[in-house]
Structure formats: structure tokens, C-alpha cells
Amino acid sequence: MVLDSILASPHRRSPSFRKQFSRDDSLSWSTLLQRHRFLLTALVLLGFLCTIYLYFAVTLGATGSCSGLSGAQKALCRLEHAKDSVSKGKLKFL
Template sequence: MVIDGVINSPHRRPQTAFSSPSFRKLSKSDELGNFSTVVRRHQFLLTALALLAFLCTVYLYFAVTLGEDDSCSGLTGTQKALCHAQHVKQTVSKGKLKIL
């Protein structure tokens, strides 16, 4: 037996077309919100980005300050090329190849 019409239930709210807030047309400023709203919505991503930037800064600081000293820095031309070739030969003979 099929009942035509709407079944009324005490747990069901009546739905009217286009009455919910999702159907309302929002202006461009309402969609984006103000600055504090954007910060609150993306707080996790902004925190992760700040932490990543800090860690990269620390890594680069130590990579530059504790990096290998270049003994060929004062040389020019063929002398510099021979010095680099000599360093490469020494590292390959030790079994460790370090890419500069």
C-alpha cells in the first residue's frame, strides 16, 4: 500500500525551499570574511607554516656556519680547478663521494 503525501513525524522539521542559510546569496566580503576570521579558520596551517619556516632557517644557519671550509677559495682559474679535482680524488679514494 502506497501512501501519497508527506508523512509527518515528530522528529522531522518541515523544510521550506531556499530558507536555509546555504541557499542565501553571499557577497564577496561575506565569503572571505575579515582577517581575524581567516586566521581562525587556518590557524593550524599558519602554525605549521611558521614552524616549518623556523626549522628551515635553523637548518640553513647551521649548514652555512658548520659547512666544510673551502680551501680552494683563494685560488683562481686552473689552480682552483686542480684543487677541486684533488679534493674529489681524495674523497673518492676514501669511498665517500660528497656532492657539493
């Protein structure tokens, strides 16, 4: 009984409440940007931090004993490192 009176109350079904969640208004890019500004900012920040992380992971992880070699010598050196890594239980290709 009390639940019925709460659901039927005029405050629950006010026009402003309906207008807030209505699908009638056209969804434009500016509306989407306003509604999701925080999420978009967090996504941009996360992308920037991941880019920095990958840059340092690639540049700092590339230093090894094969860096001065070229051609077939470099390929053989990398193959030896791959064999050593697999035999030790680590899987690292670079």
C-alpha cells in the same frame, strides 16, 4: 530503515549546521587567518627552523682544506675533492 530515519532527523539538517559550511559568506583574509591559525603558525615555525638548519649547514659545511686558497688553486682543490668524493661513493660538491 534506521539509517533513513537518522539521515532525515532534524538535527542533521539544522540551519546552524548549514550555515557553518555554507559558501555564501565572503571569504576574507581575516576569515582565512582565523580558520587556519594553527596551520599557519606551524608553517612559520617550520620555515624558521629550516632557515636556521640551512644557515648552519652552509656555514659549518663550508670549512675545508680549500678555504684559504683563491682563484684557480681553489677551483683545482674543489675538483680534487669532488673526484675523491665520487670515487668513494659520496657526492658532495662543497
